[in-house]
Amino acid sequence: MRSRNSMICVLILLLMSVSPGLADAPTDGSTIAITSDESWSSSSTLNGNVTIASGATLTIDSNTDIATSSSITVLNGGGLVIDSSTINAQEQMDWLAMDDISAQIKIPLQGTGGDVSIKFTFKDALVENNLEAGFTGSELTSQSGEEAQFTTNLAQGETEVSINLSAAGWLGVKITEVDIVESGTGSSVGDIRSLEYTGLKAGAVATWSLNVMEGGSLLSSQSSISGVNLVCFGTCTLNQTTMQSFEPIDLSDSGIITLIDSNLNGSITDEDIRSLPGAEVNWDETTNGSGGNTDRWIIERNGQKITSSLPGVLIQLVELGYWNESKTVTTDSNGMYTLPSRIIQWMDSAGEVHNESARIENISFNRASAWGDFTGPLGLLGSEDINLPLNLPMISVMSVEIDDESDANVGDSVSATATVKNDGAAATIALTCTDSSGVDVSTLPMFISVEAGAQSTTTVQFTWVQYSSGEESITCSPLIPEAFEGFENLVLTEQSSANSSSMKWIAPVDSGANMAIWLMVAVIVGIGALLTFTKKGGEVEEVSTEPSTETEVAEDSDAEESEGENEEDDD
Numbered sequence: 001m002r003s004r005n006s007m008i009c010v011l012i013l014l015l016m017s018v019s020p021g022l023a024d025a026p027t028d029g030s031t032i033a034i035t036s037d038e039s040w041s042s043s044s045t046l047n048g049n050v051t052i053a054s055g056a057t058l059t060i061d062s063n064t065d066i067a068t069s070s071s072i073t074v075l076n077g078g079g080l081v082i083d084s085s086t087i088n089a090q091e092q093m094d095w096l097a098m099d100d101i102s103a104q105i106k107i108p109l110q111g112t113g114g115d116v117s118i119k120f121t122f123k124d125a126l127v128e129n130n131l132e133a134g135f136t137g138s139e140l141t142s143q144s145g146e147e148a149q150f151t152t153n154l155a156q157g158e159t160e161v162s163i164n165l166s167a168a169g170w171l172g173v174k175i176t177e178v179d180i181v182e183s184g185t186g187s188s189v190g191d192i193r194s195l196e197y198t199g200l201k202a203g204a205v206a207t208w209s210l211n212v213m214e215g216g217s218l219l220s221s222q223s224s225i226s227g228v229n230l231v232c233f234g235t236c237t238l239n240q241t242t243m244q245s246f247e248p249i250d251l252s253d254s255g256i257i258t259l260i261d262s263n264l265n266g267s268i269t270d271e272d273i274r275s276l277p278g279a280e281v282n283w284d285e286t287t288n289g290s291g292g293n294t295d296r297w298i299i300e301r302n303g304q305k306i307t308s309s310l311p312g313v314l315i316q317l318v319e320l321g322y323w324n325e326s327k328t329v330t331t332d333s334n335g336m337y338t339l340p341s342r343i344i345q346w347m348d349s350a351g352e353v354h355n356e357s358a359r360i361e362n363i364s365f366n367r368a369s370a371w372g373d374f375t376g377p378l379g380l381l382g383s384e385d386i387n388l389p390l391n392l393p394m395i396s397v398m399s400v401e402i403d404d405e406s407d408a409n410v411g412d413s414v415s416a417t418a419t420v421k422n423d424g425a426a427a428t429i430a431l432t433c434t435d436s437s438g439v440d441v442s443t444l445p446m447f448i449s450v451e452a453g454a455q456s457t458t459t460v461q462f463t464w465v466q467y468s469s470g471e472e473s474i475t476c477s478p479l480i481p482e483a484f485e486g487f488e489n490l491v492l493t494e495q496s497s498a499n500s501s502s503m504k505w506i507a508p509v510d511s512g513a514n515m516a517i518w519l520m521v522a523v524i525v526g527i528g529a530l531l532t533f534t535k536k537g538g539e540v541e542e543v544s545t546e547p548s549t550e551t552e553v554a555e556d557s558d559a560e561e562s563e564g565e566n567e568e569d570d571d
Contacts, residue, residue, distance in 0.1 A: 052078035076215030089227025093205040098170040103199025113156030117181040123174035136162040202266030204245030253278035261286040273297035316362040367483035394424035407504035422452035469507040
């Protein structure tokens with residue numbers, strides 16, 4: 001029982017903390033949640049943060065000042081209605097900023113005539129020779145510092161005077177106050193945005209925020225809102241509503257805004273409405289924008305991704321965004337480049353809609369220069385994420401054939417033919433060959449160059465030299481540039497190599513060894529013959545060891561006859 005009572009107390013405290021049913025705006029900087037329909041019908045000051053929950057609607061039908069840093073947030077399913085009210089920033093920080101090299105401001109007068117003095121106060125002190133200014137029809141003089149003073153004498157009845165401004169650094173000229181001294185009587189222009197001017201635009205600092213989340217709604221009718229940063233991710237309708245000194249209305253990619261007979265006067269930047277693709281802007285013809293160089297609305301594209309199949313792809317882009325920029329980008333290690341935010345569509349102050357004309361001017365991949373430089377498709381970039389395929393070769397090694405030989409001597413060369421098919425872009429590739437063990441073999445040329453034309457089949461001849469004996473074949477495949485390592489599937493088919501038939505390599509007989517063999521044979525034969533001859537000679541000597549007497553007498557007689565013939569010749 002005690003536990004149950006404790007839980008009830010906790011729930012009561014929680015409900016009290018969100019202050020349901022509160023009929024007044026917070027004034028002490030606190031945060032409240034509105035969970036049921038409520039109305040603020042008395043003039044008040046909002047100092048704090050208000051959240052409008054799903055199913056609840058807050059109606060403001062009274063004048064309300066909003067303290068700096070305060071906020072109203074409409075959640076999914078919640079609603080805010082502003083009816084016939086003025087919702088102003090409590091602290092106004094307004095100015096008129098030059099948005100062209102020359103400008104003019106018309107100052108209203110009482111028409112009393114006599115000496116008239118006009119003083120401008122600037123948001124930031126001006127440097128010397130930055131601004132020249134003076135009454136229309138008179139010579140412009142250089143102005144510097146935080147103030148500029150202009151004095152003239154007017155006839156009675158003149159109710160208006162104009163001051164011209166000319167500035168080289170016009171972006172820095174911001175007028176925050178206009179003071180008038182007429183016939184000795186001084187006054188200040190309460191709202192400088194109410195002045196009539198050309199070449200300037202109202203500017204300010206937004207001091208409070210109004211957030212309409214996706215699924216939430218805002219309806220403003222016959223009202224005025226100033227100094228606000230309006231974020232509309234849900235549905236917003238401005239009907240006969242004036243907005244002044246505001247941050248551009250932010251729609252993101254989900255907001256829907258409808259403007260009917262309204263006036264957006266004084267966007268702090270160069271557009272009244274900012275959105276992403278997917279948002280919707282309905283701007284009727286009776287609605288006015290800030291005008292001048294301030295566009296009515298823009299659509300930005302954040303983080304468009306350009307993807308290619310390889311890192312290091314160069315992509316040249318032209319006519320990007322509002323300013324028709326050109327740039328060359330390179331895909332990262334993931335083959336991607338993310339473009340920074342840019343404006344892809346906008347409506348100018350005259351109501352004309354413009355679109356960027358961004359296109360891909362060139363695509364180049366030159367990191368595999370050994371094979372060639374490769375390109376990709378050109379054309380409009382668009383605003384969606386885009387994949388840019390490269391036109392790459394697609395190589396198949398169809399066959400490797402040995403030309404009409406099945407055996408050869410070790411150290412000799414044989415002719416071979418490789419057939420290469422390319423189903424992609426033209427490339428100059430090189431083949432290398434290995435034996436059955438994966439060891440590089442000797443070929444001539446060492447790297448077999450192949451001019452692989454686009455969508456063609458090419459044959460190339462080379463020679464193969466083997467320095468070991470036995471059965472052997474070769475396998476030939478393309479030499480892959482480093483830029484394609486890890487991406488071989490982009491340039492090679494499954495048939496990325498081919499094997500030759502087997503060759504029988506025969507070791508030749510050494511000629512020196514043959515000679516030795518023959519010498520050995522000759523020695524053996526000679527020894528055999530000598531032995532045979534010696535044996536036969538011994539047998540003859542044993543049969544007859546002494547010469548006969550008749551033989552000796554005959555030999556002596558022959559000798560004497562020979563000597564006699566020699567003596568006759570001498571005579």
